[in-house]
Amino acid sequence: MSKNLVKIRTINNEENGCLSFAEINTEIPFEIKRLYYIYGVPEGKIRGHHAHKSLNQLLVCLNGEVEIETDDGVCKESVLLDSPSKGLIVSSGIWRTMKFNKKDSILMVAASDFYSEDDYIRDYDNFIKLMSEGYWR
Numbered sequence: 001m002s003k004n005l006v007k008i009r010t011i012n013n014e015e016n017g018c019l020s021f022a023e024i025n026t027e028i029p030f031e032i033k034r035l036y037y038i039y040g041v042p043e044g045k046i047r048g049h050h051a052h053k054s055l056n057q058l059l060v061c062l063n064g065e066v067e068i069e070t071d072d073g074v075c076k077e078s079v080l081l082d083s084p085s086k087g088l089i090v091s092s093g094i095w096r097t098m099k100f101n102k103k104d105s106i107l108m109v110a111a112s113d114f115y116s117e118d119d120y121i122r123d124y125d126n127f128i129k130l131m132s133e134g135y136w137r
């Protein structure tokens with residue numbers, strides 16, 4: 001199991017359904033400045049293909065199934081998010097893709113900072129170069 005998977009606490013009541021929650025310093029190791037969600041993605045479509053210079057994020061699949069592949073320049077890892085009670089921390093310096101395995105999948109992301117295109121590395125060779133230069137060390 002990935003060391004970055006976090007169990008989102010869930011109150012499960014057979015009569016009323018479920019309520020899941022995550023808190024800073026317990027499940028989330030950063031302050032949240034932004035929340036966004038990705039949905040309406042065609043089945044099988046892969047998004048992402050980038051890394052972040054300094055952004056840290058928590059990914060939770062609220063509905064359906066999304067496969068997250070992470071790559072630190074040396075090791076690749078694949079984690080299946082198939083429950084709202086599973087979260088994945090994806091830190092800066094990690095190349096990521098998100099494959100939407102099912103129609104109607106919803107991926108919610110809690111991010112440590114506001115949106116800035118300057119924080120993105122969208123070229124894989126540049127990512128590997130920065131990694132080898134010790135950008136994240």
Ligand code: T46
Nearest residue numbers: 034036038047048049050052057059096098109114115
């Ligand atoms: C990430 C993965 C998990 C904004 O204007 N504001 C925002 O807050 C975000 C997240 C995106 N955008 C714009 C930037 C692009 O013009 O929305 C467009 C689509 O973004 P992108 O192609 O980067 O989407 P994904 O699904 O490939 O990646 C997203 C996040 O951008 C990224 O930070 O880690 O989800």
